[in-house]
Amino acid sequence: MMMAPEPLRSAMTIGSAEDTSLAVPWDNKLRTGQQRVLDQVHTIKRSKSRPGKNGSASPSPTNLTPQIWTTNTEFSLFKFSPSKANGTFSRSNSTMSTGYNKVRAKGQAVQSQNVQTRVNRHSLYSVTNGTQMTNSQTRIVRPPSALSHTEGKMGTIKTSKTELQQTAVSSGINISDLTLKEAIEFLCHPDENFKQCGATFIQHTTFKEESAKQEVFQLGGIPLLVTLLRSPSPGVSQAAAGALRNLVFKNHNNKLEVQHCDGIAKSLQLLKETDSTETQKQITGLLWNMSSADELKAELTVTAMPVLTEHVVVPFTSWSDNTTNNNIHPDVFYNATGCLRNLSCAQRTERQAMRDCHGLIDSLMSYVQSCVAEENSDDKSVENCVCILHNLTYQLETESPLCFSKYSPQQEGRQSTKSPTIGCFSPKSSKAQKQFSYDVDRAMPEDSTPSGAEWLCHPKAMQTYLSLLGSSQKDATLEACCGALQNLTACRGRGSDAISKILVQKLGALLHLPPLLKSPNCNLQKTTMSLLSNMSRISTLQTPMAKQILPALTSLLSSGPREMGKSDDNIATACSTARTLLFADTEVSKKVINNELVTSLADLSENGSYPKGKKAAALLLYSLWNEKNLQGVVKKLGMAKSLFVNDNTTAAHKSVQVIE
16 A cells, blocks of 8 residues: 555544634633633532433534534533632542543553544545555545644633733733734843733734734744743743744744744643643643644654653543642643644654553543543544544554454465356456454453553454444544544455454444445545445455445435535445445345436446546446346346446446456
8 A cells, every 4th residue: 555645634524613722612601711610610520430421512623624613612521629729620539430441540551341444635634545446445545533734722822801901900011002012022021020911912912813923923922932931930931832822823834933942842841840720721732733734743743742641641531549640621631632633643653653652542542431431422532532543543454563463363275166256247256365264252352451552453442433433423523433443444454354354243333334324424424435345345244234234325326426425436435335245145236226226327327527436337337237146137127238238337347357
């Protein structure tokens, strides 16, 4: 499989999502931030024994990819008690006890009890590399799932004019006619109050006016703000972090300037030292915004990823009383996972570093599983976590073969006799491939406790993804789950084959997929079709797939291009997979082949707007006539042979023969 020349950009299409950092959730009651937090706290309760059924605001993905963004703040299902005047939150001493898992203190394994390839395409949120193949070959499609090139939205980035005035008044500063130039001069003032006022004014102005970002850059304000991150005054460092967060939001040059001034290292040092929740929000929001720049991903993976894991992700998902600094606010966790989501769509080196990061995958999986157990599948951070896991499954069998070591089926001897050719275009007429036997029960021992990268291809992780497919209402989360399974079944190795069998024979994956084929979201539909195409390669799975998938698949084809998002790729994959499954179970095929289907395929076979779909539809028509067991069915429809065998279909047939 050829690697794409550009870095993977995964991100669930957070389409309608607004860009991050600079936006403040709208509150039509105009309550203060403290009131909103207290209201949230009073409504969020977590049982010490059995997680309750808690609803959460339905957030959407972030603006990088998927089309789902959050319009109101929401917090996780954890109980917080605001107890420190400086804005920190300390979590009450409750332990997380769920039916799925329990995360221990930092560095310890995550125990769990229940609970992936991509296509050559470039998009806002996802760049996938892979190959598109014909016939029974798979189409690797990597769904948008990592919010790549997205920037964070949650958190307090906007500084109200009242707060700005209060800061100024307390310092005896008149801001009525303050300019950006003067505010930047304040950053060098010996009085800490002037520094804080200057940084706060820059934060406020860059939130309101896009042009202010360039002005601050030209006036040399960014190096001064980076220096103030190490200020001994908490108020100054917090204001500087907020100003930088706004300055780099959707501004590539400012991102590079912050990095050039050693801003990444200074930000991380502040994150490790501060106990202020507000400062943590600003720093993690800044890092999230910085992570959307491809040039910075490598450095951030080496420097920020370990710090975010150790100081945010692991503490937030660990509930041991011995865990230090575990008073992490949900918004800080959300920002951190947003940053990691961007980093997970970088190159192979960065993916591998994230797989090897101690505690990262365990913590992400633990969080997702606990939210599933609590029926809180649409928690905003779940999407980020699943998108990271999805991206880390990309080319997993090739890049981390040890993860698949348990999938070591025994090779069966090849059949001594050739199986009869059922049709010149039947999948069974292709070259014989090695078949492997695999005991799916052996893959799911109850005492199996995966850790680290082992989670990525473990049946318990697959079960978690399937649970989300059945419970989440967010397309971004659905696409990431489906994409992870698509990646895991993409290769033509023993591991992918074994995983396909586990999904179908043990986990009942086929029950979750037909509804997704009808999704109006083109990317989700494409990812689902690619997963089905991958699994349909396995001959022993074709019969059950025909029974459960063919009705929905042929219905989709009968509906025409519009129902497939007018996507050439979707049409081609649907035709190719239908062709494989139609020959697997003749009895099912007889029930789904009708005039509507044939007419739609005939129209597609002549539609030059969809070149891939046109060829795939022509191949399917040709095969229907040349498959003896199906020829009788199409003849009974009263349709002439010329509809199935003509210049278009014959040319498509010959072109595939040349390839093979």
